[in-house]
Amino acid sequence: AKEQEEYQKKMEKLDKLRTASLLGERYKDTTFDTTDTTVGGDFVKAYNRCRKYCEISAEALQNGYGMYIYGPSGTGKTHLTACICNELLNNFQQCLFTNFFEISKMIRSTFGRYNTDAETVINRICEIDFLFIDDLGTEVLQRNGEDNWLQEQVFDIINKRYNNKKPTIFSSNYSLGELITERGMMQKTVDRIMEMSTVIIKVDGKSYRLKNRRKEAPF
Numbered sequence: 001a002k003e004q005e006e007y008q009k010k011m012e013k014l015d016k017l018r019t020a021s022l023l024g025e026r027y028k029d030t031t032f033d034t035t036d037t038t039v040g041g042d043f044v045k046a047y048n049r050c051r052k053y054c055e056i057s058a059e060a061l062q063n064g065y066g067m068y069i070y071g072p073s074g075t076g077k078t079h080l081t082a083c084i085c086n087e088l089l090n091n092f093q094q095c096l097f098t099n100f101f102e103i104s105k106m107i108r109s110t111f112g113r114y115n116t117d118a119e120t121v122i123n124r125i126c127e128i129d130f131l132f133i134d135d136l137g138t139e140v141l142q143r144n145g146e147d148n149w150l151q152e153q154v155f156d157i158i159n160k161r162y163n164n165k166k167p168t169i170f171s172s173n174y175s176l177g178e179l180i181t182e183r184g185m186m187q188k189t190v191d192r193i194m195e196m197s198t199v200i201i202k203v204d205g206k207s208y209r210l211k212n213r214r215k216e217a218p219f
Contacts, residue, residue: 010092017089023097027082035083041205043076049201050080054087060198061093061129064165068197070172075203077171081132084169094129100139103157104150122153126160129167136172136193142184155189162192170197 018028032051037044046069053060053067060066069077085095103125107118125131141151161168172179176194179185194200 013092014089017092017094021085021089021095021097022102023082023085023089023095027078027097028086030079030082031086032083035079039076039205042071042201042203043080043205046076046080046201046203047083049199050084051087054084054091057088057091057093057130060167064167064196065198066168066170066196068170068172068176068193068200069203070170070175070201071203073173075205077203078134080203081134081169081171085130085132088130095132096125096128096130097132097134098125099134100136100150100154104139104153107153122157122160125157126164126166131161131166131168133168133170136170137174137179137183137185139183141186147184147186151184151186151189155186155192158189158192158196162196168196175202176200 032047032054035047037047050067050069053065056065069080071077082097085097088095106121106125110118110121139150139154140148141154142148158168170193174183176190179190179193180187
């Protein structure tokens with residue numbers, strides 16, 4: 001009975017961590033063990049490094065080790081980061097899986113609300129043990145050549161996590177240089193991302209998404 005009670009408490013804690021992670025239904029069952037690695041090439045190399053990251057997660061948390069995974073759309077970047085997130089959650093690590101579009105909505109939702117402020121939301125994001133930023137570079141950071149409000153929010157969050165040595169895992173369709181030249185991200189923000197990313201991994205080649213889409217079709 002005692003063992004059952006302890007198990008129940010662990011499952012309740014895990015459920016709370018999963019809900020708080022915002023990983024969502026699509027990726028809740030995405031794991032390394034269920035990943036198809038027959039696609040080969042860069043994907044398998046990235047898969048092995050992501051799996052290794054989970055094995056040294058305690059060291060990663062202590063030292064602020066992060067990752068930057070980039071490459072063309074559909075090559076499995078989000079799938080790999082979801083694998084990491086689920087593995088860490090199963091080990092009762094605190095994670096948040098999101099993107100800056102969703103973060104901006106969280107912050108804006110506090111505007112005009114009594115007893116709730118943007119700083120509280122930002123601090124929560126900055127204090128999460130493992131933060132996963134998906135699709136970095138899709139945000140609109142400039143309009144008519146001028147920085148908009150989100151540009152500073154992005155820098156503020158990244159800079160705070162950098163200063164506090166909090167692990168951040170990024171996925172993007174863009175290289176670090178392209179974040180500046182093609183997406184208008186500030187140089188100082190990209191410099192921070194580069195310093196936070198202990199490893200930078202490019203995933204190129206065949207479409208992982210298309211391969212599995214064809215495989216899973218029931219007709």
